[in-house]
Amino acid sequence: MSDRGWGQVQRLCERVFEAIDWSLLGDVYFHDDGEQHWRGRLPQVIELGVGLGERLSAFTRRGGASLWAGAGVAELPAMLGEVLVNGREVVAANLIEVECEELNRALAAVVPDVALRYRAIDAAAAAAERRFDHLGCISLFTDPERWPMLSGVSYGRIAPVQLDVEAFVAERDRAVALADALLGAVELPGVLTTTAEEVGWFLDRAAPRGIEVEAQDELVETAVVGDPVGFLLLRNTR
Numbered sequence: 001m002s003d004r005g006w007g008q009v010q011r012l013c014e015r016v017f018e019a020i021d022w023s024l025l026g027d028v029y030f031h032d033d034g035e036q037h038w039r040g041r042l043p044q045v046i047e048l049g050v051g052l053g054e055r056l057s058a059f060t061r062r063g064g065a066s067l068w069a070g071a072g073v074a075e076l077p078a079m080l081g082e083v084l085v086n087g088r089e090v091v092a093a094n095l096i097e098v099e100c101e102e103l104n105r106a107l108a109a110v111v112p113d114v115a116l117r118y119r120a121i122d123a124a125a126a127a128a129e130r131r132f133d134h135l136g137c138i139s140l141f142t143d144p145e146r147w148p149m150l151s152g153v154s155y156g157r158i159a160p161v162q163l164d165v166e167a168f169v170a171e172r173d174r175a176v177a178l179a180d181a182l183l184g185a186v187e188l189p190g191v192l193t194t195t196a197e198e199v200g201w202f203l204d205r206a207a208p209r210g211i212e213v214e215a216q217d218e219l220v221e222t223a224v225v226g227d228p229v230g231f232l233l234l235r236n237t238r
Contacts (some may be wrong), residue, residue, distance in 0.1 A: 006054055010082040012111055013046045016076065019106040025073065025099060038073075044223040049077030050227060052193075052220050057086050057193045058144050059216075059231050060134050065089040068136035069123030070143065070180060072099060074224040075136060083116050084224075088134075092118045093126040095146070124178050127185035134183055137194045138222065138229055141175050141201055150175060180205040186237040195227040202232070210238035 022038045029037070056078060060066070066082055068075050071092035082088040092102050099117035105117060119126065121128040121139070144151040149168040152158035186192075188211065192202060199215070206213050214236045219228035 003092055004075055006050055006081060008044055009053065009077060009084055010050050012084075013049070013077045013080060013186040016080075016106050016110045017046065019109050020073075020100055022042065024102055029073075031235040041223055045074055045141070046219055048082065048223045049074055052222070053078035053081035053085075054192060055218065055220055056134070056191070056231070057081070059233065060086065060088065060128055063087050063088065064133040065091070065122070065130070066134040066136060067126055067185060069089045069093050069126075069178075069183070069217070070095075070138070071118065071136065072096075072139045072224075073103070074222060075138065076103065079195055080111075083114055089099070090116055091126050091129075091132070092116070093123040095120065095122060095185060115118050116140050120133065124196070127181050131187040132185050132190070134191045135186060135188045137182065137192065137202075139195060139197060139198070139227060141179075141198045142195070142227070147171050147175065162236070175201055176204065180209075183209055183234075186211070186234055191233040192232040192234055193229060193231065195222075195229055197227055197230070199230075210236060212237045 006074040014110055026038055056212050060082070066079070066088055068079060068090065071079065071094050077093070077094055079090045082090050100120045104117045107114070142151045149158065149164065149171045153163070153168065183202060183205050194202065196219075203213060214233040214235070216231040216233065219230045222229055
């Protein structure tokens with residue numbers, strides 16, 4: 001593949017997306033008319049995903065490694081660019097096995113020689129395997145399927161009087177443990193890509209680990225979750 005610039009990444013993403021069974025993934029992401037929802041979003045998913053990858057490349061080094069926790073369709077352009085343009089290794093962790101299988105099928109059909117495949121694995125387990133200089137955690141802690149209480153509180157869908165305190169505390173403790181496990185896999189200096197709603201989970205665990213966090217001003221729009229994404233530079237203070 002002679003041209004490994006971001007234009008080529010965009011064209012390859014278009015081909016991969018053409019190979020995907022959107023009726024299948026529509027059922028994973030949306031309750032009704034999932035395929036139609038996806039069809040209307042795909043151009044923006046590619047455009048904004050490539051834009052995210054280009055911006056991320058300003059903060060990461062060539063030949064490094066990224067762990068994308070909860071990676072799905074929206075992260076595919078950025079991850080593909082990391083591999084092709086910046087020669088980086090990427091681990092795409094996703095707990096939804098059917099989504100991993102379908103995305104991997106499309107990737108294998110279009111770019112069989114590109115080392116990017118999704119893994120149906122918990123992000124904490126992936127973090128325990130090795131070190132990474134970049135973590136991608138976009139809407140990891142606001143997924144209503146995995147974190148119904150945290151998501152409901154974050155987006156104001158649950159009134160305080162309706163809060164199941166015991167369930168909320170259980171989710172909070174699991175989220176804190178996950179954030180801590182992910183930060184424990186960071187090779188400093190490193191980079192964290194996440195949403196404004198999720199920064200607090202990582203800030204809470206950064207100080208005890210002696211990690212200094214510097215937020216970059218720029219935010220990048222996203223096509224699926226709608227929350228803007230930013231970059232946090234992580235450094236060792238010890």
